[in-house]
Amino acid sequence: MIPEIDNKFEKFDSVKYNSRSNLDSRVLRENKLDGCYLEMDKDNTYGWYGMTLKDSYYRITKIYYPNGNIKKKGLSANTGNFQKGVWYEFDEQGNLIKETDYDKPFTFTFEDILKFCEKHRIKINKGPILQSTGWHNDIFRDIQNGKPIWRIEHLKKTNLVEVIKIDGVTGKVLETSSYGYINN
Structure with a gap:
């Protein structure tokens, strides 16, 4: 499920934000x-909004100016937190000033990476992923040296993380490495 993001102006929802139950915390x-x-x-x-959808690999991310007007918005991956698809940027008055397609350099797509992970039995979680719930x-x-690169980090064994570096155009595995992991 890929959420739709449009290029329309919006304001930070102060009413929703101010209704948070814990007013001692800045974060709702x-x-x-x-x-x-x-x-x-x-x-x-600044203001920040993040909505992670159930059964989705994506989070809707919005950043606001101090005056509450939208600064930029788009999709982020809920794992790895990279920008996905087209992002829209606005000036402080709310005028659309820039559109950037972060997928464009990657002809070996995120969907291709998901297929790679499935083929190699690397589990990638959907929906909200909270840091307090262990390794994900x-x-x-x-973009490294002008070339699009994917990197997958997965728990290969209970004490070992494997890192797979993949060419973002061809899908060719460029390098694998690993590092030790201690579960706190």
């Missing part, structure tokens, strides 16, 4: 009845 955290997980945060320099396999992507 809410498990929704439909299985989604909402986080909102705000201070004098992660997928990262980056």
